[in-house]
Amino acid sequence: MRHHLILRVITKLLVGAIMLFAFYVQFHGDFSPGGGFQAGVIMAVAFILYGLVFSLHNVQRVFPPWLVHKLVALGVLIYAGTGVVSMFLGYTFLDYGSFVPSHPSSGQHYGILVVELGVGVTVTAVMVAIYYAFAGRPPRLSDEEW
Amino acid sequence: MLVLTAVAVVRMRSLFAIAMLSGVFSLLSALLFITLDAVDVAFTEAAVGAGISAVLVLGTLALTSRFEKPTKRSPALPLFVVMVTGAALIYGTLDMPNLGSADAPAQLHVGPDYLERSVEEIDIPNVVTSILASYRGFDTLGETAVVFTAGIGVLMLISGLSRRRRRDDEDDESEEV
Numbered sequence: 001m002r003h004h005l006i007l008r009v010i011t012k013l014l015v016g017a018i019m020l021f022a023f024y025v026q027f028h029g030d031f032s033p034g035g036g037f038q039a040g041v042i043m044a045v046a047f048i049l050y051g052l053v054f055s056l057h058n059v060q061r062v063f064p065p066w067l068v069h070k071l072v073a074l075g076v077l078i079y080a081g082t083g084v085v086s087m088f089l090g091y092t093f094l095d096y097g098s099f100v101p102s103h104p105s106s107g108q109h110y111g112i113l114v115v116e117l118g119v120g121v122t123v124t125a126v127m128v129a130i131y132y133a134f135a136g137r138p139p140r141l142s143d144e145e146w
Numbered sequence: 147m148l149v150l151t152a153v154a155v156v157r158m159r160s161l162f163a164i165a166m167l168s169g170v171f172s173l174l175s176a177l178l179f180i181t182l183d184a185v186d187v188a189f190t191e192a193a194v195g196a197g198i199s200a201v202l203v204l205g206t207l208a209l210t211s212r213f214e215k216p217t218k219r220s221p222a223l224p225l226f227v228v229m230v231t232g233a234a235l236i237y238g239t240l241d242m243p244n245l246g247s248a249d250a251p252a253q254l255h256v257g258p259d260y261l262e263r264s265v266e267e268i269d270i271p272n273v274v275t276s277i278l279a280s281y282r283g284f285d286t287l288g289e290t291a292v293v294f295t296a297g298i299g300v301l302m303l304i305s306g307l308s309r310r311r312r313r314d315d316e317d318d319e320s321e322e323v
Contacts, residue, residue, distance in 0.1 A: 025189075029272065029275050030270040030271065030272055030275055030276075031270070031271050031272055032272065033185040033186045033189055033272070033274070034186065034189055035186070035274075035275050035278060035279070036279075037190060037289075038186070038189045038190055038193060041190070041193040041194050041197070041198060042193055044198065045193065045197050045198060048198065048201055052201065069301070072294060072297050072298070073294070075290065075294070076290055076291060076294045079286075079287050079290050080287060083283075083287070093284075094283040094284065094287070096280060096283075104267070105266070105267060105269035106269075108267065108269065108270075108276075108280055109269070109270065111279070111280065112270070112275060112276070112279040112280055115279050115283065115286070116275070116279055118290065119286065119289075119290050122290050122293055122294055122297075123290075123293055125297070126293050126294065126296065126297030127198055129297050129300070129301055130202065130297060130300050130301075131198075131201065131202065131205070133300055133301055133304045134202055134205035134206060134209070134304065135205055137209055137304065
């Protein structure tokens with residue numbers, strides 16, 4: 001795709017903005033609509049857009065498949081790990097009040113932040129992994145047929 | 147608008163146009179969710195339905211063919227089934243409370259409890275997040291596990307990691323020979 005100049009310039013401009021928006025949705029989820037799932041999808045869109053315009057090879061240099069596959073599992077581990085940590089602190093599974101026992105509601109803030117991060121990581125990685133899996137197979141249609 | 151798009155999707159033969167129109171359909175239903183004040187859902191619908199799934203469908207198209215095969219069977223029976231289901235669904239909505247009505251079951255069960263306690267216990271302005279991540283933390287953990295499992299399943303089905311590795315091994319062996 002050497003010839004789509006406008007697409008390439010606009011993509012370069014947009015990818016940063018999309019990622020920034022993803023982080024905003026992720027970490028501002030306590031105050032505004034959004035959360036881990038939406039943020040993860042938006043983050044994945046940034047990578048997929050880059051992959052569509054600049055070829056799969058280039059996006060896999062930025063975000064290699066082995067890292068994606070590790071992150072798929074890491075997100076779930078972060079989430080479940082939060083629950084295990086609260087169990088070790090003597091509370092029930094996923095009771096975020098345990099993180100700041102003197103002030104349970106700020107413990108809840110930390111808990112929600114960490115848990116949403118876990119969701120976001122898994123969703124991003126799964127979406128990107130599925131895209132890699134589809135795009136990584138040799139296509140049967142040539143460009144002209146579209 | 148939604149109905150028009152749906153009819154267009156059914157009538158079309160070009161799969162590329164259908165993929166694009168399903169994206170349009172998702173975007174329109176995201177607008178519908180916004181008018182129903184479900185911003186979180188609209189967000190997800192716009193990002194997943196209109197964004198990622200359109201790309202994935204196009205990716206699948208690239209692997210298969212561009213046009214739908216014309217069917218030989220008559221559309222009468224499927225049409226009948228769809229009509230009956232639709233009629234049953236519409237009949238079901240007749241019993242539903244009006245939109246935004248204060249004594250709808252959804253507003254009376256655990257909802258008020260969450261709304262009252264969330265400010266004190268969780269202390270974040272977005273009650274949706276506090277319910278999802280804290281009160282319903284187990285559910286969300288389960289959802290994350292579902293996403294994880296789905297990802298693993300797709301990877302195992304279509305990425306062919308093991309096959310590629312085996313082929314590489316064979317290449318190595320043949321080089322050694």
